[in-house]
Amino acid sequence: MKKFKAAVLGATGMVGQRIALMLSVHPQFEVTALCASERSAGRSYREAAKWVVADEMPARFRDVVVQECSAKNVDADIAFSALPAAEAALVEKEFAAAGVAVSSNASAHRMEEDVPLVIPEVNPEHLGLIDVQRRKRGWDGLIVTNPNCTTVVFALAAKPLSDAFGVKTIIVTSMQALSGAGYPGVASLDAVANVVPFIQEEEEKVGRECGKIFGRVAGEKIERHHAIVSASCNRVPTREGHMESVSVSLEKNAGAEEAKRAMREFRGLPQKLGLHSAPANPVIVMEENDRPQPVRDVMRGGGMSVCVGRVREEKALENGLKFTVLGSNTIRGAAGAAILNAELLAAQGYL
Amino acid sequence: MKKFKAAVLGATGMVGQRIALMLSVHPQFEVTALCASERSAGRSYREAAKWVVADEMPARFRDVVVQECSAKNVDADIAFSALPAAEAALVEKEFAAAGVAVSSNASAHRMEEDVPLVIPEVNPEHLGLIDVQRRKRGWDGLIVTNPNCTTVVFALAAKPLSDAFGVKTIIVTSMQALSGAGYPGVASLDAVANVVPFIQEEEEKVGRECGKIFGRVAGEKIERHHAIVSASCNRVPTREGHMESVSVSLEKNAGAEEAKRAMREFRGLPQKLGLHSAPANPVIVMEENDRPQPVRDVMRGGGMSVCVGRVREEKALENGLKFTVLGSNTIRGAAGAAILNAELLAAQGYL
Amino acid sequence: MKKFKAAVLGATGMVGQRIALMLSVHPQFEVTALCASERSAGRSYREAAKWVVADEMPARFRDVVVQECSAKNVDADIAFSALPAAEAALVEKEFAAAGVAVSSNASAHRMEEDVPLVIPEVNPEHLGLIDVQRRKRGWDGLIVTNPNCTTVVFALAAKPLSDAFGVKTIIVTSMQALSGAGYPGVASLDAVANVVPFIQEEEEKVGRECGKIFGRVAGEKIERHHAIVSASCNRVPTREGHMESVSVSLEKNAGAEEAKRAMREFRGLPQKLGLHSAPANPVIVMEENDRPQPVRDVMRGGGMSVCVGRVREEKALENGLKFTVLGSNTIRGAAGAAILNAELLAAQGYL
Amino acid sequence: MKKFKAAVLGATGMVGQRIALMLSVHPQFEVTALCASERSAGRSYREAAKWVVADEMPARFRDVVVQECSAKNVDADIAFSALPAAEAALVEKEFAAAGVAVSSNASAHRMEEDVPLVIPEVNPEHLGLIDVQRRKRGWDGLIVTNPNCTTVVFALAAKPLSDAFGVKTIIVTSMQALSGAGYPGVASLDAVANVVPFIQEEEEKVGRECGKIFGRVAGEKIERHHAIVSASCNRVPTREGHMESVSVSLEKNAGAEEAKRAMREFRGLPQKLGLHSAPANPVIVMEENDRPQPVRDVMRGGGMSVCVGRVREEKALENGLKFTVLGSNTIRGAAGAAILNAELLAAQGYL
Numbered sequence A, B, C, D: 001m002k003k004f005k006a007a008v009l010g011a012t013g014m015v016g017q018r019i020a021l022m023l024s025v026h027p028q029f030e031v032t033a034l035c036a037s038e039r040s041a042g043r044s045y046r047e048a049a050k051w052v053v054a055d056e057m058p059a060r061f062r063d064v065v066v067q068e069c070s071a072k073n074v075d076a077d078i079a080f081s082a083l084p085a086a087e088a089a090l091v092e093k094e095f096a097a098a099g100v101a102v103s104s105n106a107s108a109h110r111m112e113e114d115v116p117l118v119i120p121e122v123n124p125e126h127l128g129l130i131d132v133q134r135r136k137r138g139w140d141g142l143i144v145t146n147p148n149c150t151t152v153v154f155a156l157a158a159k160p161l162s163d164a165f166g167v168k169t170i171i172v173t174s175m176q177a178l179s180g181a182g183y184p185g186v187a188s189l190d191a192v193a194n195v196v197p198f199i200q201e202e203e204e205k206v207g208r209e210c211g212k213i214f215g216r217v218a219g220e221k222i223e224r225h226h227a228i229v230s231a232s233c234n235r236v237p238t239r240e241g242h243m244e245s246v247s248v249s250l251e252k253n254a255g256a257e258e259a260k261r262a263m264r265e266f267r268g269l270p271q272k273l274g275l276h277s278a279p280a281n282p283v284i285v286m287e288e289n290d291r292p293q294p295v296r297d298v299m300r301g302g303g304m305s306v307c308v309g310r311v312r313e314e315k316a317l318e319n320g321l322k323f324t325v326l327g328s329n330t331i332r333g334a335a336g337a338a339i340l341n342a343e344l345l346a347a348q349g350y351l
Helices: A014-023 A085-097 A124-137 A149-165 A202-213 A256-265 A269-273 A331-347 B014-023 B085-097 B124-137 B149-165 B202-213 B256-265 B269-273 B331-347 C014-023 C085-097 C124-137 C149-165 C202-213 C256-265 C269-273 C331-347 D014-023 D085-097 D124-137 D149-165 D202-213 D256-265 D269-273 D331-347
Strands: A004-009 A029-036 A078-081 A101-104 A142-145 A167-176 A216-218 A221-223 A228-235 A242-250 A283-285 A306-313 A320-327 B004-009 B029-036 B078-081 B101-104 B142-145 B167-176 B216-218 B221-223 B228-235 B242-250 B283-285 B306-313 B320-327 C004-009 C029-036 C078-081 C101-104 C142-145 C167-176 C216-218 C221-223 C228-235 C242-250 C283-285 C306-313 C320-327 D004-009 D029-036 D078-081 D101-104 D142-145 D167-176 D216-218 D221-223 D228-235 D242-250 D283-285 D306-313 D320-327
Touching (some): A004 A085, A014 A331, A078 A331, A124 A221, A142 A331, A149 A167, A149 A283, A149 A306, A149 A320, A228 B242, A269 A331, B014 B331, B078 B085, B078 B331, B085 B101, B101 B331, B124 B142, B124 B221, B124 B331, B149 B167, B149 B202, B149 B283, B149 B306, B149 B320, B149 B331, B256 B320, C004 C014, C014 C331, C078 C331, C085 C124, C085 C142, C101 C331, C124 C216, C124 C331, C149 C167, C149 C242, C149 C283, C149 C306, C149 C331, C202 C228, C256 C283, C320 D228, D004 D014, D004 D085, D078 D085, D078 D331, D085 D124, D085 D142, D101 D331, D124 D142, D142 D331, D149 D167, D149 D202, D149 D283, D149 D306, D167 D202, D256 D283, D269 D331
Parallel strands (some): A004 A078, A078 A101, A101 A142, A167 A228, B101 B142, B167 B228, B283 B306, C078 C101, C101 C142, D004 D029, D004 D078, D078 D101, D101 D142
Antiparallel strands (some): B167 B242, B216 B221, B242 B320, B306 B320, C306 C320, D306 D320
């Protein structure tokens, strides 16, 4: 298989480490550059990155010299961006202008009209915006983004419901893992045996991103979906995996069993295309009443499936259903999201 | 002040320990009997109770001989019951029949028609059912119950909203502390760094208890309140304090500021009567966006206040508001609930 | 490769689940029986075992009917025992008498004179006792045991020091993971944000097992090693991996660098024989001053390596060294220990 | 009682907050200045201090304007210093030179020859160095310091043993709470379900401070005690309370019962003088084999007692004993330590 040359932007941070780790065993992408801030540039990856993820740093990356995030010096077909939003706003455009395809986990460009915000199982057709983007921006590269981790998790569970029954309202209360805040992230005295009922900007992101993802391509932009999405975001002392209690109001009435069937049988384009990182079942439905649980279920489908449990009637909403959904925030919600987007780009001929 | 003789039923369990501890410094109640199962009876309290609460066992209880839960041998004006539901179903009636006032934290009798289910700030007028109860049951004693810990917490926050604006719908997602399950309770491997999205019978209790508490006395029983209450209950790795993300639909529109004012200014009958355990402010409204938090706020008002934060619009519901509320499950939601009910009984002349 | 038929005794418990999981992908052993208590017998494994380990129950075991732990009905060359000590005392002998090789993680027979207590990298020559055992007991089967999880971890680190410099004294303070107590094990209110400075019988086991493991075969029994081993065992809120702060007094003086070299270069018989579960490096030496850590390092070598860090002088002891060692308690200290013993049995012709 | 005017230096940090909280209800000290870095100066305490301790900020401090740590503008008899070491090195001398008594929790001056490093129950006679200090430095103020939190805890337990039997060697393995690192301190991903076997500079501090504290006044300086102190410091996921597994070698043999009696009966000068913050029993000996525990025992004696458990023979050391000791790191090991030192200064006429 032809290998694409891949740069990792923001390679020293936690999501960047996870991307590097996943790419180190990826059949399509070959890491040719590990890029980070000026402070890290020039040092070996081993020295520059305080390695915080559980698996070991891949041996062959240890002595790679970290480069600055500059398109000039980097030889890449694709750049995976795990940059902070402010840096991403500048750097990603520079790479796209230099002809590089950018698959970004950063929030900087997500809401721009000609930038696709994609979950491959949910709205792969939004990639069509790339042609608009290239024409308008006058570049040969591209920028594609994945949503915030909290959004990815319930959006995957909501997609089969939306397809089969239509969705009017989503009320989601999240219980988010500490890794979602990066490293060093949350102070341990705010975390151990505690819950913090607030995550900066998170509820706003969830609301606006969901409307775009479920929207439809209307000419040169996305027409937002009409569903109202209301989020209450909490940080809980788990290490990995966002748990979300979701109440939805559907357009058409559906019983719990019908809903579970729709979720269980759901397959998206990545499954049809057999993309490398696509899980066999994007949505796993569990019948035990005390599942899903972060410590036991977060790695299903290699961290790329979401697990749904406790599907039942929601009496407080019209045509209401409620359930719990769990997904890996660092894989399905970040590193794996950007990589699956890149695999879809490759399959669709954008690389 | 005249002191009432008090028995603690189920004194060796975690809630029983907390009741004993609170009564050990109470001006109105004097512990005359520590009662528990046959297995514990005859042993000293020190030996019988594996003491698991943070403060020390009161020195004067250590060598008290634990008695069986039998009304015959116990000399008491009031009995505080922290029994498991099955035992409570038998024992509490026996005590009431023997002329003892029973203030129960157990679920056994909560939903019986002539048994008041009371939060003193919310529905003190329900104590009027005691006359019905005495007549029907033919006893001189009485049984009064307090709700499940999860219900108490959001019900206190909802009361001022209900009074001022009316409540149509409540959707509550709880993040409940481990102490809510007693001791030994939840296995540590289910708890540490984990969330369990299920608590046996809890969602059902919340729904049915809330309707009764907010109901109105209609002749010899309570007419349930019409609001729909929908709960999703989760266990999170905190030690004390149930956090609850609440979305409400009101009868009349109310902005966040109006709602906060109503909560902040709310005072109930216990405050007016100056009951010993009544907090000055039953509902404390916090303005910091990352509060309330279990480790920092659960002991406000001696554990008898609930703390509300993040009051804001709920776009997904008609006349919608959402907020987070925190309350001590072992104090406001259990031991202190039973004691405040007893103080109200005394103030109203039922003792 | 010839496959041996394997029974798992105590298959529904946490260590039994882990053994079943490891055997489900093992090239030499084929699970032919999942055995447990009478209560579980006759039910499917899926129903009988509350599955608590992180990976999924292997699909092909789900509908296997759990059998009683009776040698009569079980067709096996080898039985892996994860039984509680009391049951193990009876059942393991029955299997051995029936001609089955028993590799046991239970403590029941560890200290019996003719039963080898083996860590394959440390004292493989103790397997010679099996001939004595067979003769004395008059059976064709055998019982071999692995030590307690706490012992395995520091014994592996101490072995290269013992070989190179001699060991006089070991003082070990453990910080043990919750999974070491099985399921349900430790109550969450004893665990979350807490330390318990006591584990029933653990310090005694550590002392006596270590003397036997490092002892030498003297005729028909093991002559205990003379080193004094003193343990202080603590339970801390980690999920997996026992951390141990170790101070040793050596026979010959050795600097930290020499000690690290000895540990790093250490290879035992399993490495030489290339046993399936043998890690390439039994002892991994880490140079970062804040490692090893349970969440990041416990799975090195597939959970079969131990990680040593912070090797430095111990001024308080003659020829003193101190270090921290981490090992997986459920793998290297339990399930993997029993399996590696079985692989050694096979390689040595005892199966 | 005459009230001394008190400044808190470093009032916005976690230890500073705790000092302010303790002084807010102290009969001898009246807070006249809350001082912090330039960044905080000029803002109200409410705005400048992100309040992280569990009790509420005292109402009367909320609108106090934070001042710079400058002796010129501050009117105080005594300054409590919770400054970082680098700032303390400059500021504390400035205050002493301006005639203020400084009771410091900072490490900056602890090891200076003419600066007492005092635990009032252990070495109150070291305050005599103040006369030397004043003469040499030519100031009317003074600097007195308390040790590092880890040292305080085991030193209190070791004092009665040292008095009665003599101490030759101390090997201590600590399991330290997260609050010991201040706020934000340890990253939650390093803390939750993890142990970190390293705390910067801690083991060195423990060794050198212990020798000074147990030393004797020899003319104008302290002659270090000869005992060898060896520490292994670990961070564990507890919120408050350092647990320490201690092995000691005594000069004279002592059984566990004798040792417990010596600890239980121990009273120091603060107890004899009846100092306000002095606990009735500096060392509480617990008989239950699973105590002390951080969540249940850390607040004994108002957080000023240490709790000792599991006293037993240490076979690995000559005349050996081992035990576990727990103490509050933020109270007995920091804020309360500085306040008790100040109370002793007042009682001894140094204020």
